[in-house]
Amino acid sequence: MTEKFVPSPELAEQGLYVAYAALSTMAVVPIYFGSFASLKKWKNPKDKKSKKKKPEDSDDSSDEDEPSESMSMEDAYMFPVFGSITLFGLYLVFRFVDKTYVNYLLTAYFGLLGVMATTQVGVNCVAPIVKLVGINVDKWHLTLTKKRKELYSAKFTILHLIMMVASVLLSAYYVATKNWIASNLFGICFALNAIQLLSLDSFKTGMILLSGLFLYDIFWVFGTEVMVSVAKNFDAPVKVIFPRLFFGLPAGEAYQFAMLGLGDIVIPGVFVALCLRFDQHLAGTKNPNLGRSTRFSKPYFTACFIAYALGLGTTIYVMHTFKAAQPALLYLSPACILSVIFMGLVRGEIKQVFAYTSEEGIEAAKAKEAEEKKNKKEAEEKKKKESSPSTTKVPALVKEDSTVAEKNSSNSDSEQESNSTRKTRKRRGGKSQKKK
Template identity: 85%
Template sequence: MTEKWEPSPEALEQGLYVAYAALSTMAVVPIYFGSFASLKKWKNPKQKKKSKKDSKEDSDDSDDEDEVTESMSLEDAYMFPVFGSMTLFGLYLVFRYVDKTYVNYLLTAYFGLLGVMATTQVGVNCVAPIVKLIGINVDKWHLTLTKKKKELYAAKFTILHLIMMVVSVLLSGYYVATKNWIASNIFGICFALNAIQLLALDSFKTGMILLSGLFLYDIFWVFGTEVMVSVAKNFDAPVKVIFPRLFFGLPADQAYQFAMLGLGDIVIPGVFVALCLRFDQHLAGTKNPNLGRSTRFSKPYFTACFIAYALGLGTTIYVMHTFKAAQPALLYLSPACILSVLFMGLIRGEIKEVFAYTSEEGIEAAKAKEEEEKKKQEEKKKAAEDKKVPALVKTDSVVSEKASSASDSDQEKSPKLRKRKGGKAQKSKK
């Protein structure tokens, strides 16, 4: 019987430092590049807006386009911890009462498909600038699905999308077959990059409420219950980044023991850091209306929040390592990000501008919501008017029916009256 191999305390300590450094790198890299990817071309507010037809023609011919983003409003920020808690507890119950093997089969298929889309997009974003720098022209294809002249789906892609999709499918197949931790990390980083790029907070107020709500969410589910830790251990899907606790010097017959960091601890603070960068662009654009796509502007809020995130993550790792227990990362990350923005606003005397700022996505979402509410009100008014019109027609018909019946009765009665009058006249003649 072979003895169980155990690493020396010194080797284990060094291995943990390597793991912590790797996790920190996999956290800050998506936030940094995702924040810059979320920037849109600065548009001069004083410039006349183009007509829809002209803008559509420009977008069809131009390669300089922005990705469509999803804006998170104040209502979404309030409800996010609620829905997150419901989902987390639901997963906990599923893993407790259902065979986790079958659950993970389903999750693997689902995240394998999402991984193909995420890695394809990230791959194109990485390769396209290199191809453009080399000077290779890539034709753009347009795919439009219509039904009875109504557009159902429209997509634009190049040969780069097809190549990266093939690579992504192969990588996804490899992950599904082996559950390799490196492939899982690639998917996790791509998920984080896409989420930070495509999910936008509409204001600092929304961001602060979101971080505050998830601050309480993390404390409750980590310290108050076993739910968070249990789901994290059983959830076999690329929703976290992991790294072996002992990567160098581990014998080949020994299994890795991993340290992990959830994607929520990257994405949620990451969208707040990206908001800071867009605010810096807003301040620079108001001074320089011709800023365009240039990133050469002062970035005090982005720099402060990014450094605060790194320090908060370092504090999380230090406390976790010291007490040898899992820590809710947002317990340290949320206050770090929020306070960095508040301190920078106070130091620069721009605290009013911070709370008054609304992102371009937020303004567009608010306009769309107002238009939708107007349409609903108009539909309600129209429905109410439609209800009134039949009622008026009905009452008019009833009145006309009564009038006609009255006239008919008068006509029926009149001959009798004539006969009676005629009889009286004849009698008087006699």
């Protein structure tokens, strides 16, 4: 029986430093590139009333932005609530159900998501190289309709097909082996896609979200065993991991991993991306022809990105010192929020910071208002239809009643006339009798 390998304290310490550096790199790289990927082409507000693109021109345009999902203030308030329900639900599932079967289901689910995520990231990485080389790639547009109603629309190129095949092979390899490197690739791709496609509509929303998850992390890590238990049993690429001892570990020995959850990357990441879009907004108001250029001053993005790196370093330092798991958002949330407030105060732009609403947020608010008006109009029309049968009967009844009343009044008038004529005749008869 072979003895278990026990590394020397110096070797274990060096291994941890390598792991911490690797985790930090896998955290900041998706945030940096995901933030720039979230930038849309700056549009001059004065040009909104100018010529609009024709549908046929927009279909073949290569200068289009990926659609993004905007998070509103209501969503930010409810995010910790739904997160808590999901987390506690997973805890109960792992406690009362065999985790092997649960992880089979999770593996299949995240394997499918991984194919889509790695395909998109792969296309984003390869497309600029292909364009730089000068290769023209044809674009196909697939549309599914039913009775003239569009159900699904997708635009793709040969690059999407190639990267999809590579992603399927990578996903199959991960499902078969659960290799930690493949798991990290999926995790990084998930983070990149989330930061690119999920946007906050304002700094108020971002601060509410970070503050809510600040309390969420403290409660579920320090107050209960739920967070740590789920993280240990959850065998899916929702975290980035790295061996605590990578160099110097004998062959055949199992790795012990240090980990960082994707939530500690994505949630602060979308806030950092918001800072970059705000920098673009400030630059675009001064230079309406900014377009897709990224050569503009980035004070808020730089401050928040550095604050995130310092907050992550603080998390690792405290975790290493006390040898206990730490809720990363305990340090990351205040760091990101305070960096923006501090920069706004220093630059005298704090009112602009809190008044800012992203273009996606404005469009989402308009869409919501239009939907509310539509629902209100439909409700009013429905109400009118429900009340229309009774209203149509009332005039008929009134008409009938008025006709009866007219008949009664005419009869009474004729009776009054006959009585009056009788009286006059009697009077005339009496007078004639007197004359005689």
